[in-house]
Amino acid sequence: MDHTIDVPLPRQVFLRASTGCVMATQIGAAVISPLAGIGYDSLGYAHTYLIMSALVASCTFVSLFTLRADAKGTHGPPPAAGDEPDRSSAAV
Numbered sequence: 170m171d172h173t174i175d176v177p178l179p180r181q182v183f184l185r186a187s188t189g190c191v192m193a194t195q196i197g198a199a200v201i202s203p204l205a206g207i208g209y210d211s212l213g214y215a216h217t218y219l220i221m222s223a224l225v226a227s228c229t230f231v232s233l234f235t236l237r238a239d240a241k242g243t244h245g246p247p248p249a250a251g252d253e254p255d256r257s258s259a260a261v
Contacts, residue, residue, distance in 0.1 A: 208220065208221075
């Protein structure tokens with residue numbers, strides 16, 4: 170059985186993933202920039218950044234509980250504490 174990897178597929182996956190990340194960044198900047206400008210005009214610089222930092226802190230707080238490492242989709246149980254893989258050059 171031939172176990173070679175088809176090279177064009179990983180290239181396409183990487184290209185599409187990186188393009189999607191760039192697009193998401195640009196769309197996020199296009200949405201946040203006008204909101205920040207409106208906040209500068211109506212609330213002032215300091216209050217606008219306090220509100221934006223509170224939004225970031227609340228998203229971070231929510232992600233602490235919603236994003237977790239679990240064993241779904243992994244091959245076998247997670248390694249026990251103290252079980253480090255052998256990374257010596259002889260093991261490679």
